[in-house]
Amino acid sequence: MQTVDKALKLLEFFRTDQPEIGLSDLARLAGYDKAATRRFLVALMGHAFIEQNPASRKYRLGAAFLHFAQVREATLPLATVVTPLLDALSAETGETAHASHYSAGALIAIGIRESSRANRVHLDPSEILPLHATASGLAFLAFGPAAPLEAAVDQGLRAYTAHTITDAAALRGAVAEVRRAGYAISNQGFEDEVVGIAMPFFDSSGTATGAIAVATPASRMSDELRVLILANLHKAALAATAGIGGIPAEAFVRAHGERRAA
Template sequence: MSTVAKAISLLELLGSGAPEAALADIAKAAGFDKATTRRLLVSLIAQGLVEQDEATRFYRLGAGLTRLALMREAQFPFLRMAVPVVDALAAETGETVHLSEYSRRGLITVHVVESPKANRVSVPPGEVLPMHATASGIAFLAFTEERIREAILAGPMPAFTPFTIGDANTLAEQVAAARARGHSIGSQGFEEGVMSVAAPVLGTDGYAIGAIAVAAPRVRTQKADIERLGIGVTAAGREIGERLFGRLPGQKRA
């Protein structure tokens, strides 16, 4: 693992657990020795990406990450264009709505509006959604480049529940169905008891750059609800694309 990769892994560790962590705990979780971990943290502190509390000596994510995020959003205003659409869909459906954006690491959850209902689905911001196990992933695969889709079909498909898709043929069938209808339907593939409907957000070339999904408890999701959510989420994905690129994205299907 390169030095850069090690440093990034520390940032991800600090972002996925408690707000602050001690050096020994970070080193143990990362699998590095304490000297290496301290050296990496010192470098990250120098760049403003990590901060250390002077009293407790615990480490936490730094404000420099916010600066980088704002710079990226200024160049490509994905959230600024998409958040109003996500919020509107959440208000319309009364269910949890989450937005994801593709990177080489996978589909990263970048915005979540949770349902106000007591029995609701929770999706942590920053969570990487497995392509084979989520409605968002399948919607993305249905409209992505062939090389990306083939890599997922050929790769490992770890089981998260007894209902997770575990073979390439079944996944390919689900992807084809999502491509035909314009949105995907997922049932308990990533979390038991959860039903999701997702649609892609398309770029100007017609390929997906992310996905928007509605997630609800399976016990209160009927066939008519799924059809209604499919219409709503497909329209929302299209609207985000229009807001981003100023026109309806192409409908190329890989």
Template sequence: MLKTLDQALKLLQYFTRERPQWGVRELAAEMEMSHTVAYRMLVTFTRHGLLTQEPETKKYRLGLKVLEYGGIIRDQLNITDIIYPVMKALSDKTGESIFLTWLDGSDGICTEIVESNQSIKYALNVGSRTPLYAGASNKVIMAYMPIDVIKAILEKGLQPKTPNTIANRESLLQNLETIKKAGWAYSLGEYTEDTFGVAMPIFDSSGKPVASLTIAGPKYRMSDEKVPEMVDALRKSIDSIHQIVQQIM
């Protein structure tokens, strides 16, 4: 029974932003399981509102119950009520977009964002899932993880998201070490081309990295001279957030 539950939970993980819909047979083939088993799982999830089936295509996608659960998690983390004002103040000060990335396994998930008021800006959707090895917001979390966890992530392979993604294992390890020593990360076009990111980690009360806060925007607005200014503004916001997070985590 536990094996069946494990398979069912893995099935849900195939519904991503890049692949939001699946047919029964194509999902069964992807998961290397029988069509009958996949169908039963899909029907069960649909009955409980976690999935819904499109009437025309007969394909399945995530249901509104998932959105409900997401709202519950956001409430528990006190993101909107407590952390959002800090992010808004940082956006007003820097003129750039600010986003909060929460650690989830070997990925980062954007759980809150304050968009820049400028006409040209970096935009990211809440709920976006990104690998820890790409971009400042993710690498600044990964840099503080135990080395055995880092190596386990590397063993899964590094898939470049842009030509600027560090896809060489040794180069990435060196970069993570540099980030850890500095206490912040800076990237240019690693996950999305033509954008910059300046990020710092957020730790829980035990000192474990749980999230990151990032200033991001088009790279033409960021010069090497402006980076220290961004880092200083970010550090002050992180200090405020740390006091909050360490009380609720």
């Protein structure tokens, strides 16, 4: 199992801004020696998870991911469900909309629709969203299983900006407030000058499995825009939940019933 874990760790370093990596750089990033790194790469290449660019001799992700992505989407559709919701959410709010799913201890992007405005938030689809520093992460922590919150605290709360929550007690308090309100707001917690608002979507047990969110430049955020985003996010979160055969948590339904009544 340790060998498998070490081999799979190499895959984590490939991103849209770093699609190809040489052997020496991969070994350095992973903290392995070059001989071990080469052995892991050869094994991954044997199953088409990694391929080597014949021109540069650098390594990149292989075609096997396309096959497994299609199998996953055909049997447990997520991108198919959220794509039209993100289109509508971005069109209604004029801002960047995105959805993420919790898997293997992290929130990963499953869809992004960027705003058409010149001044807009750009999201890297390969970027992992930290649970404690983003609106999506906080929304998931508030309505998801307990283990991810404890794991986030145990791993340490990295500061991405001066506004990031880095204290365990503060994080627990923020998560409790999100559960009470039914939505999360991160004001420059992950990136300076960016405000995110998010709500969770749920599986068939009423447990959050991800989040749908809107990100806007902080300079454009206003009370009117916040109300508009929340109204459209609520519709999108419920539609995403229904689309994957889920049911909203009672606490989520109650929070939004109280918010509308207020």
